[in-house]
Amino acid sequence: MRLMEEMILRDGKLLPGGVLKVGSFLNQQIDPELLHAIGEEIARLFAGCGVTKILTIESSGIALASAAALAMRKPLVFAKKHRTSNVDGAVYSTVVHSFTHGMDYNVVVSRDYLTSNDCVLLVDDFLASGSALVGLVELAKLAGAQVAGAAVAIEKRFQGGGNALRAQGLRVESLALIERMDENGIVFGSL
């Protein structure tokens, strides 16, 4: 999506250690035109795929998933992160490793809101190692739901998570696909 790439080039900050800061327009502050465009683009990409629900994981994916839910007029379901393993029978639960925070989380979603009648679209902001999406796919499987695919704002393709998920047959759409980024700048690719 051209607007996303333009904003990354104009306002993104590349820090040492391969960190791309997009706080000014995506993470800590969200640009409303970009947010609108993200919702419309996700709706366009997954039109006609039988999506019944949007599934995201708190908290950085919620705004983008809300825009997608509004554009597609489908319910939005949140998976929640817990540090403890204190989950009960009312939820589906799986463990996700956060490379950012260097720890494991339990990711849970209520059984009431994800069923075998659902076909879910996964939405998140960043795709790097893919661990969050793997967790969401697992929650959908536990519920017996189908997965239409995943839409992420920014994929760091060189970290491999997106390609691993695609190799397993998951449709993964990235609104900006970063092939590489270093002191020479950011290079976008396409699928």
Next chain:
Amino acid sequence: MRLMEEMILRDGKLLPGGVLKVGSFLNQQIDPELLHAIGEEIARLFAGCGVTKILTIESSGIALASAAALAMRKPLVFAKKHRTSNVDGAVYSTVVHSFTHGMDYNVVVSRDYLTSNDCVLLVDDFLASGSALVGLVELAKLAGAQVAGAAVAIEKRFQGGGNALRAQGLRVESLALIERMDENGIVFGSL
């Protein structure tokens, strides 16, 4: 807002201890028509007030604030909760007590995204004791920003937080204003 009141009466669950569960349409799963209507209603209420930014607190307010940001076409800024006091000079920070979780949080927002040129609209899902809104007002004050007011989805008026904030001069709009709720049901009021 009639749609919000109707959904509370139809799908809300009143639990012992004064807990109103709205997980099926507002908290754990969000109904897209309700989400759209919330954004439009907040935009209508605060039209012409000079709002430059929407400010919310992660994570349960993000979806509603996103809908408001889309309807008003204004940037959305997140305040984040931290359990530690490990904050640095790049942020404004204040302490909020969570009655739900029985603990204090540091609530922080980057200095880059809230300035004395801003007039912010605060958005959250629930208003009970008002502690989260008090924290957001404090962050705005630290930044020298004006506060146009606050919009919440559901106010439990009998818990007093909304009236305390109004007494301090803050405009507080609630899309559903619950005067009381008990074994006899839920009674809505108006300002």
